[in-house]
Amino acid sequence: MSTRDTKCPEREGASSSATRTGAGAVRTAAQAGLAGKLLSLQRTHGNRYARQVAEKLGGAGEKAKGDGKLDSKIETREAEVVGGIVGGIIGGAVGFAVGGPVGAVVGGGAGIILGAVVGHLLARKTLTINITKVEGSTRSTTVDDASKVLEDAANVKISVGKVKTLTKAESEAAIGTDLVLDEFSTPGSPTAEEVALTAINRTPDTITAYFVKAMSAGSHGEAFRPSAFPTVPPSVAIKNGDSPFVAGKPLAHELCHILLDKGTHPSDTKNLMSYSNDGVGLTPDEVKKVRSSSFVK
Numbered sequence: 001m002s003t004r005d006t007k008c009p010e011r012e013g014a015s016s017s018a019t020r021t022g023a024g025a026v027r028t029a030a031q032a033g034l035a036g037k038l039l040s041l042q043r044t045h046g047n048r049y050a051r052q053v054a055e056k057l058g059g060a061g062e063k064a065k066g067d068g069k070l071d072s073k074i075e076t077r078e079a080e081v082v083g084g085i086v087g088g089i090i091g092g093a094v095g096f097a098v099g100g101p102v103g104a105v106v107g108g109g110a111g112i113i114l115g116a117v118v119g120h121l122l123a124r125k126t127l128t129i130n131i132t133k134v135e136g137s138t139r140s141t142t143v144d145d146a147s148k149v150l151e152d153a154a155n156v157k158i159s160v161g162k163v164k165t166l167t168k169a170e171s172e173a174a175i176g177t178d179l180v181l182d183e184f185s186t187p188g189s190p191t192a193e194e195v196a197l198t199a200i201n202r203t204p205d206t207i208t209a210y211f212v213k214a215m216s217a218g219s220h221g222e223a224f225r226p227s228a229f230p231t232v233p234p235s236v237a238i239k240n241g242d243s244p245f246v247a248g249k250p251l252a253h254e255l256c257h258i259l260l261d262k263g264t265h266p267s268d269t270k271n272l273m274s275y276s277n278d279g280v281g282l283t284p285d286e287v288k289k290v291r292s293s294s295f296v297k
Contacts, residue, residue: 124155125296127255129209130162132201135171136179136213138240143209145248150255153272153282154290158255164201174200175212181237183217187228187263198224198235207258207295209251210237221250223257234258234295246278259293260286 127150131141147158166174174196175181182193190198201208215222221238236254253272257263260273269276271283282290290296 124151124157125291126157126159127207127259127293127296128159128161129207129255130201130203131160131164132197132208132210133163133165134175134179134181134197134210134212135166135168136240137211138213139211139238141211143248143251145242146251146255147248149246149248149252149272149280150290153252153280154287156290156296158252161206162201162203166200170200179212180214180216181210181212181239183215183219183222185217188230190224190229190232194224194237195232197237198232202233205294207234207236207255209255210235212237212239215239220245221254223254223263225258225261225263227261228263244277246280249278249280252280256282256286256290259290259295261293 129143131143133139133141141160141163143158143160150156150158171179175193181197182191184190184194197210197212198208200210215237219239220242221236224232224235226234236251236258238251238254242248242250249272256272264273266274268274268279270279270281272280273282273286
């Protein structure tokens with residue numbers, strides 16, 4: 001294992017109780033706002049997404065083995081279930097009014113699925129990051145792959161804030177003419193190049209990701225988390241390419257070092273914070289901490 005507790009190097013990656021509420025009261029409180037959202041989400045996401053949510057609900061009582069996904073999405077799952085119940089009540093009522101008992105069955109089923117979609121989306125949180133692209137980087141600034149990894153693990157979507165692309169001159173001024181970022185060797189002691197680079201493109205209380213061509217020790221990425229680097233603003237650096245890791249893992253992994261504010265790498269190869277190539281799950285405790293981070297809204 002690397003002594004660098006924030007690294008994800010390529011060479012090491014090869015291998016609540018519920019209260020009862022009458023149907024009329026629920027409809028009165030929720031119908032006006034929720035009905036419109038249900039119709040909008042159906043048009044936006046379609047039946048395929050609705051089926052996926054229904055499948056999640058169907059397996060909510062099963063324990064996910066090792067991947068930390070379904071069983072760890074506590075807030076999201078509860079929101080989906082509540083949304084499904086409310087949606088089912090509303091859909092059943094509307095269906096009964098339109099088509100009698102048969103309509104109630106059909107409307108209730110559709111309401112459960114679409115209500116779950118509403119609950120899922122309402123439970124989603126957002127992590128906004130700035131991106132600085134250094135000369136020589138071939139990475140896209142859309143970060144869709146990393147967002148998918150973090151959404152699947154904790155229902156947290158990555159949103160891109162300020163984007164800055166450095167010129168060759170600006171890049172060389174920060175990290176030298178070789179355009180290879182000089183990496184720290186001891187946590188808490190950033191190199192001069194890291195200090196210079198992480199001062200660029202800042203917003204208060206926001207993580208900035210720096211995309212570079214390569215890193216001096218061959219690492220895939222590094223993170224400057226608050227407790228280990230009090231003199232450096234919260235930042236991550238990521239080199240070109242994700243291989244051999246699954247797409248999006250390196251960036252999501254390094255961001256979670258900051259969100260969790262810890263630098264350890266678990267032995268569970270299905271965990272996002274492990275050195276494994278394809279581990280993308282988080283434990284229930286990790287999900288709670290990620291979602292409660294001050295950087296996540």
